[in-house]
Amino acid sequence: xxxxxxxxxxxxxxxxxxxxxxxxxxxxxxxxxxxxxxxxxxxxxxxxxxxxxxxxxxxxxxxxxxxxxxxxxxxxxxxxxxxxxxxxxxxxxxxxxxxxxxxxxxxxxxxxxxxxxxxxxxxxxxxxxxxxxxxxxxxxxxxxxxxxxxxxxxxxxxxxxxxxxxxxxxxxxxxxxxxxxxxxxxxxxxxxxxxxxxxxxxxxxxxxxxxxxxxxxxxxxxxxxxxxxxxxxxxxxxxxxxxxxxxxxxxxxxxxxxxxxxxxxxxxxxxxxxxxxxxxxxxxxxxxxxxxxxxxxxxxxxxxxxxxxxxxxxxxxxxxxxxxxxxxxxxxxxxxxxxxxxxxxxxxxxxxxxxxxxxxxxxxxxxxxxxxxxxxxxxxxxxxxxxxxxxxxxxxxxxxxxxxxxxxxxxxxxxxxxxxxxxxxxxxxxxxxxxxxxxxxxxxxxxxxxxxxxxxxxxxxxxxxxxxxxxxxxxxxxxxxxxxxxxxxxxxxxxxxxxxxxxxxxxxxxxxxxxxxxxxxxxxxxxxxxxxxxxxxxxxxxxxxxxxxxxxxxxxxxxxxxxxxxxxxxxxxxxxxxxxxxxxxxxxxxxxxxxxxxxxxxxxxxxxxxxxxxxxxxxxxxxxxxxxxxxxxxxxxxxxxxxxxxxxxxxxxxxxxxxxxxxxxxxxxxxxxxxxxxxxxxxxxxxxxxxxxxxxxxxxxxxxxxxxxxxxxxxxxxxxxxxxxxxxxxxxxxxxxxxxxxxxxxxxxxxxxxxxxxxxxxxxxxxxxxxxxxxxxxxxxxxxxxxxxxxxxxxxxxxxxxxxxxxxxxxxxxxxxxxxxxxxxxxxxxxxxxxxxxxxxxxxxxxxxxxxxxxxxxxxxxxxxxxxx
Numbered sequence: 001x002x003x004x005x006x007x008x009x010x011x012x013x014x015x016x017x018x019x020x021x022x023x024x025x026x027x028x029x030x031x032x033x034x035x036x037x038x039x040x041x042x043x044x045x046x047x048x049x050x051x052x053x054x055x056x057x058x059x060x061x062x063x064x065x066x067x068x069x070x071x072x073x074x075x076x077x078x079x080x081x082x083x084x085x086x087x088x089x090x091x092x093x094x095x096x097x098x099x100x101x102x103x104x105x106x107x108x109x110x111x112x113x114x115x116x117x118x119x120x121x122x123x124x125x126x127x128x129x130x131x132x133x134x135x136x137x138x139x140x141x142x143x144x145x146x147x148x149x150x151x152x153x154x155x156x157x158x159x160x161x162x163x164x165x166x167x168x169x170x171x172x173x174x175x176x177x178x179x180x181x182x183x184x185x186x187x188x189x190x191x192x193x194x195x196x197x198x199x200x201x202x203x204x205x206x207x208x209x210x211x212x213x214x215x216x217x218x219x220x221x222x223x224x225x226x227x228x229x230x231x232x233x234x235x236x237x238x239x240x241x242x243x244x245x246x247x248x249x250x251x252x253x254x255x256x257x258x259x260x261x262x263x264x265x266x267x268x269x270x271x272x273x274x275x276x277x278x279x280x281x282x283x284x285x286x287x288x289x290x291x292x293x294x295x296x297x298x299x300x301x302x303x304x305x306x307x308x309x310x311x312x313x314x315x316x317x318x319x320x321x322x323x324x325x326x327x328x329x330x331x332x333x334x335x336x337x338x339x340x341x342x343x344x345x346x347x348x349x350x351x352x353x354x355x356x357x358x359x360x361x362x363x364x365x366x367x368x369x370x371x372x373x374x375x376x377x378x379x380x381x382x383x384x385x386x387x388x389x390x391x392x393x394x395x396x397x398x399x400x401x402x403x404x405x406x407x408x409x410x411x412x413x414x415x416x417x418x419x420x421x422x423x424x425x426x427x428x429x430x431x432x433x434x435x436x437x438x439x440x441x442x443x444x445x446x447x448x449x450x451x452x453x454x455x456x457x458x459x460x461x462x463x464x465x466x467x468x469x470x471x472x473x474x475x476x477x478x479x480x481x482x483x484x485x486x487x488x489x490x491x492x493x494x495x496x497x498x499x500x501x502x503x504x505x506x507x508x509x510x511x512x513x514x515x516x517x518x519x520x521x522x523x524x525x526x527x528x529x530x531x532x533x534x535x536x537x538x539x540x541x542x543x544x545x546x547x548x549x550x551x552x553x554x555x556x557x558x559x560x561x562x563x564x565x566x567x568x569x570x571x572x573x574x575x576x577x578x579x580x581x582x583x584x585x586x587x588x589x590x591x592x593x594x595x596x597x598x599x600x601x602x603x604x605x606x607x608x609x610x611x612x613x614x615x616x617x618x619x620x621x622x623x624x625x626x627x628x629x630x631x632x633x634x635x636x637x638x639x640x641x642x643x644x645x646x647x648x649x650x651x652x653x654x655x656x657x658x659x660x661x662x663x664x665x666x667x668x669x670x671x672x673x674x675x676x677x678x679x680x681x682x683x684x685x686x687x688x689x690x691x692x693x694x695x696x697x698x699x700x701x702x703x704x705x706x707x708x709x710x711x712x713x714x715x716x717x718x719x720x721x722x723x724x725x726x727x728x729x730x731x732x733x734x735x736x737x738x739x740x741x742x743x744x745x746x747x748x749x750x751x752x753x754x755x756x757x758x759x760x761x762x763x764x765x766x767x768x769x770x771x772x773x774x775x776x777x778x779x780x781x782x783x784x785x786x787x788x789x790x791x792x793x794x795x796x797x798x799x800x801x802x803x804x805x806x807x808x809x810x811x812x813x814x815x816x817x818x819x820x821x822x823x824x825x826x827x828x829x830x831x832x833x834x835x836x837x838x839x840x841x842x843x844x845x846x847x848x849x850x851x852x853x854x855x856x857x858x859x860x861x862x863x864x865x866x867x868x869x
Contacts, residue, residue, distance in 0.1 A: 087143060088140070088141070088143075089177065089215075090139065090171065090177055090215075091139040091146060092137065094136060097135065100136040103136070104136060104170070106130055107130070107133035107136075108132070108133060131172050131178060131212055133172060133173070134171045134172065134173050134175070135170065136168070136170045140179065140218075142216055149168075149169055151165070151222075152164070152165050152166075152223070153221050154218075154219040155213060156217065163184040163224070164181035164182060164183050164184060166179050166180070166218075167180050167182045168180035168212075176214065177215035177216075178215060179213060179215050179217075180210055180211070182210045184205065184206055185204060186204055187204075187205070190254075192547055193539075194541070195544045198545075198551075199548065199551060199552060202238075202241070202244055205247050205256065206247070206249070207251075222242045222243065224241060224242060225244040226245050227239075227244050228246065229259070229556075230246075230554055231554070231582055231584055246554075247259065250845075253559060253609075253610055253845040254557075254558060254607075255558040256558070257587055257843065258583050292321055293318055293319060293321065293479040293837065294321060294324075294479050295309065295320055295321065295323060295478070296323065296326075296481045296482075297324070297325040297336075297483060298325075298482070299326070299350065299484050299485055299510070300336055301327055301484075301816055301819050302332045302335035302339075302806060302816040304798065304820035305483070305484065305527075305820070305821035305826045306322040306482055308823040308827040309482060309826050309829060309830035309833060310322060311854075312826065312827035312832075312833070312834070313831065314669050315669060315854055316830075317834060318834045320480070320834075321342060322343045323342075323343065323344065323478075324345075324346070324478075325345045325346065326348060326353045327345075328347070329816070331812040332812075333346075335813075338805055339805060344472075350510060351513050352419045354513060354516055356418060356430070357474075357520055358520065359419060360417070360472045360474070361373075361475070364463065366381045366384045366385050367384055367385055369463070369467045370467075381459075382456055383456065409437070409439075410436065410438075411435075411436065411452070411458050412458075413434075413462075414434060414435075414458050414462035415433040415434065417430070417432055417433070418430075418433075418446070429449065429450070430448070430449040432446070432462070433445070433446050434447050434452070473521055474521075477521070479837075480524065480526070480527065480833065481518055482528070484528065484529040484530055485510035487507065487508045487510065487533075488507040502537065502538050502542050511545065515550070518553065523582075524581070524582050524584075524585050525580065525582070525836065526579070526580030528580075529577050529578075529821050530575065530578075531576070532575065532603070534576050535559075535561075535576055535604050535606075535607045539606070540604065540607060543559065547559060547578070550578070555581060557580045557581070558587060558590075558845055559576065559579075560577055560579075560610050560845070561577075561610050561611045562590065562612045563575075563597055563599075564768075564799075564824065566594065566595055566612075567593065567594055567822070568623065568626055569631070569798070569799055569822055569824055570625075570626040570766060571768055571797050572598065572599065572600040573768040573769070574601060574603070577590070585839075586835070586840070586841035587841065588832045588836040589842065589845055590612045590846055591832050591846075592848050593612065593613065594622060594623055594849055594853055595623045596622050597625045597626075597765065598765050627762065627764060628762050628764055628765070628766065629762040630658075631655075632796050633762070634651045634652070634654050634655075635685060635790075636648075636685065637785055638785070640687060640689055640698075640786060640787040642685075642686050642787075644685075645684065645686060646681045648680065649662075649680060660854070661799075661800075661801055663803075665803055668801060682802060683804075684791040684792045684795065684813060685792040686790055687788050687790045687810075688774075688810050690788065694774075694775060697757055698757060698781055700712055701757055701759055703783065705759075705764075707759045708755065708756060708757055708758035708759065708779070709757040712740055713726075713740070714729040714731050714740070721752055722750070722751040723751045724751070725746070745757065748777055755777055755778050756776055756777055757775050759779065760779055760783055761783050769798050770818050771814055771815045771818030773810075773811065774788075791806060791813045791814060795817050798820050799825075800823055831849060832847055835847070
């Protein structure tokens, strides 16, 4: 696991400084107008502190403006540039001393001798002295305008100054008047940055960041309406105000979360605060509990992400079921259906699926199965709703005919529905799969919906049957949507990447489609996965877009990076995971790592605080990192030309990982252990068969750690680690006449790489499981056998249980495994999801998993050896 966070110097520090995770120690949001040259001489301690900016260079945090005028510390009045006096003073009596000490005890701690009093950057910043107070007030006047405690205000100059709430007013021991500001963020001050156009300009986000400022920094009183965060597209009445606020923005993990309940109601002429408790509408919102929680897996592949989520949630107590899955790869769909017969698997594009959902909703509305959400929408297909009562089995002679090949045939039954072009005719639209009367399944055909206008009765039967069995989800039917929309436009292999506007690249379109499906279905929870390039490419544009879209839809959200090896796998594989939760739900947390792991790759500096890791200095009791031997040492030896899809195990499991990975599905869910016989079968332990030339090359690679093409005759390794031909060795050729050492191996990465034809070794972890099984430019050769890693060995490295079978040609199975989300990561996230389901997830973005997660009952862990004895 990444037990350390990356520091600015590039070294890996043990985790992250706990101060980095405390939002009260970060900078306040900046002014939109920036800093003019004439203001550079003005004092910085009247505006939010720049300490973190200068010391840590945090480009992800908003930069504070410095265009705020500072008063001389010994005066209450100062002269502005135009010669007019600015007056700042407290009004009324000071609060009783005992009350002030009770509410702000640190202000009244015993003063140290020769103590220097400076403006604080946070409540708990040990590097800054806390200003000691002589007394506190509840009212102040600046330039003739009266401010009350907890009023909202501009602090600074100009229309786009800082926005804050006044949470403290006090006179320092040296007599100067101060106030403590708790800051609001505009959208462009948050992680969303340039995607702020997605968010209403009047919408601001409250923070936990506070700091002290001279009283005369207050410019203008504001009316900021605190309103409830509404579910979906529910209309929210926004009262007359300067800004409105319905969410908090917390810097750790780029978190946006609903406002906490307020104990104090404020409603004055210039400030409006509305309770944000769950009973804001007069009744307590209860979490919707179901016997079965439904999941839609988009871009599902062979189903690793949803499989892990369901395993993790179900281990913790929820009955989460993958009800629907969508993917364009037909072999991946076959694999998912084979392992999840309960799932409605659709082999189609996400765009077509979204169009189908919209058409399906219209069909259900037309039959009054659901209410119409859009009063302007056409609500009747071919008069389906008008004559449904008139047809019966004895009077439907003219209601079941359809046109096929320009002839009229009788429709026996409607089987399926899709949107697209299933007949490859070039005409995309809504299609129904028809079973023709007096014809068998071999004559079933896809017919355009518009060609079946005389089959209203059969269509009604199909829609009603489909609605009752939920063959397609409708808005409100889905509890969780998960998926990893492909974004090939950000791949480093794409030489034509659009850095200025990544969303204009057609290869990144699926991110938009994913969000549109979320917006249509409005699930309770969303979990999106993607490669780290999502927040690296073009300054994280696509990651910011994803956050912005969810926030626009009123989802609470947070973003984190998790390494697969940190959850019990012998590979690194860092990925980005984005949580979303409806306002009625708890926002799921990120499970902290359970295992140590060898760190690889580069973590985006701007998002380094989004890495899921422990606090620096925290005592960590983690499992030892897993190595290749731990995962695959028990698997039978196979040859390069192995053809068997199934074979018996020939060894007992040798490690805890191997014992767990061999469990059956019901056992992984904590079910009773079944006796095992020596006839238990292993699936997909088959390698991609190399051609004869590559096979001969692999056979010549020594069976030792670090061995690769550099160990072949004729290769000379220079002191600078580059390779060149050895002039003293005659070049060796294969039986085919091709060279033993190919030219591409010598020139790969300018001759510096040792990956071509490299062997993995037992005491290593792999960088990441790949989709291509060729050994030409990657280390995928077995440590001791002359072949590449098998499909099952790669599946083990991804955490697939051995019971999980894959379909399609061998190359296609490698693709399915390489594209998958690591199952243990998804399983840990599923555990966190269950806590959110039950409403017990905490506001802290991180949670600690149970010891030895996932726990294996002793009787199951030892079942194999006992039953085979």
